[in-house]
Amino acid sequence: MRQLFALAPGQLEWRENAEPKLLAPTDALVRPIAVSVCDADVLLLQGKLPPREPFCFGHEFVADIVTAGGDVVGFRPGDRVVVSFLIACGTCKRCRQGYPAACLSVPPKSAYGFGIFGDWGGAACDLIRVPYATTMMALLPLGVSAIEAASAGDNLTDAFRCVAEGLEEEPGAPVLIVAGGGNLPSISLYAAALARALGSEQVDYIDSDPSRLEIAQALGANAIEAKNPPKRHGSYWVTVDSSCQPSGEWLATALNSTAPYGRCTSCGIYHGPAPVPLGAMYRQGVRFTIGWANIQALMPKVLDLLSRRKIRLDEIHTVAPWGDAIEALRDPPVKLILARDEVRT
Numbered sequence: 001m002r003q004l005f006a007l008a009p010g011q012l013e014w015r016e017n018a019e020p021k022l023l024a025p026t027d028a029l030v031r032p033i034a035v036s037v038c039d040a041d042v043l044l045l046q047g048k049l050p051p052r053e054p055f056c057f058g059h060e061f062v063a064d065i066v067t068a069g070g071d072v073v074g075f076r077p078g079d080r081v082v083v084s085f086l087i088a089c090g091t092c093k094r095c096r097q098g099y100p101a102a103c104l105s106v107p108p109k110s111a112y113g114f115g116i117f118g119d120w121g122g123a124a125c126d127l128i129r130v131p132y133a134t135t136m137m138a139l140l141p142l143g144v145s146a147i148e149a150a151s152a153g154d155n156l157t158d159a160f161r162c163v164a165e166g167l168e169e170e171p172g173a174p175v176l177i178v179a180g181g182g183n184l185p186s187i188s189l190y191a192a193a194l195a196r197a198l199g200s201e202q203v204d205y206i207d208s209d210p211s212r213l214e215i216a217q218a219l220g221a222n223a224i225e226a227k228n229p230p231k232r233h234g235s236y237w238v239t240v241d242s243s244c245q246p247s248g249e250w251l252a253t254a255l256n257s258t259a260p261y262g263r264c265t266s267c268g269i270y271h272g273p274a275p276v277p278l279g280a281m282y283r284q285g286v287r288f289t290i291g292w293a294n295i296q297a298l299m300p301k302v303l304d305l306l307s308r309r310k311i312r313l314d315e316i317h318t319v320a321p322w323g324d325a326i327e328a329l330r331d332p333p334v335k336l337i338l339a340r341d342e343v344r345t
């Protein structure tokens with residue numbers, strides 16, 4: 001079968017490899033039909049993340065089930081599913097608590113398509129093994145396209161966790177999204193769309209890039225152009241740091257703009273220390289969350305929003321043919337989705 005390999009920053013290659021097999025009755029084998037490119041993938045291709053050995057690319061995907069092991073419950077061959085990028089068992093203590101990102105049954109940070117968190121394979125291929133398939137997969141709801149849901153296994157659900165809990169606590173609350181220099185463009189814009197869909201009456205979106213600001217405006221957010229991070233921008237019950245800038249300056253904008261006892265969530269990928277305004281956080285009692293989103297626990301809620309037509313993602317997505325992956329990834333748009341012919345309409 002064919003697999004797309006990431007060799008080094010900016011270097012991708014299709015390779016011919018053996019197909020995976022079922023290793024346990026709880027496994028399924030699935031054929032990816034739409035793979036969306038994670039914001040972290042783009043950083044890697046741009047050389048902004050630490051280099052790694054060649055690995056099979058892709059970890060956000062929708063797939064068709066080819067084979068389901070005897071202990072896979074609720075799915076059949078032919079079902080179209082969204083698969084979580086992070087690998088978790090669904091039954092250990094942490095999974096049952098709602099923290100599959102801390103699953104105790106697999107090595108820490110087990111995930112598809114990174115090459116450094118275990119040999120789980122990548123989604124840009126013809127067939128991939130899904131362990132713990134009953135919990136790793138969710139049926140694509142009727143009426144939702146594979147393209148709309150392509151990112152639900154990672155970035156879209158990551159954006160959801162950034163805004164959902166705060167808006168549940170205070171319906172309609174104002175939300176500030178600090179996209180900063182745009183290192184995580186799709187999560188930032190997904191967060192804007194989701195905040196509006198979840199009822200926020202005021203979504204302020206700060207970014208430096210006019211084209212992303214235009215998309216944010218189309219999604220119903222107030223687009224605020226800023227080339228440099230303001231120390232503070234108002235006071236919001238819900239703030240999101242999606243800047244992913246190692247200087248920590250945009251992160252500080254989000255933290256300093258969080259209302260007393262409000263929530264600030266960072267989906268940033270930080271590899272080293274970054275300064276944090278701890279004094280302001282203490283005075284404000286900021287509730288700060290960072291780390292991988294607990295995908296399996298939240299994905300059904302995101303799919304429910306998609307099926308109720310609550311979110312519009314067309315402005316964010318660019319679809320390219322599966323076979324054009326290498327060319328399309330040379331200069332990736334805000335959110336690239338690679339789709340097989342049968343799902344491109």
Ligand SMILES: [Zn+2]
Pocket residue numbers: 038039040041059085154155
């Ligand atoms: Zn990702």
Ligand SMILES: [Zn+2]
Pocket residue numbers: 088089090091092093094095100102103104105
């Ligand atoms: Zn687990």
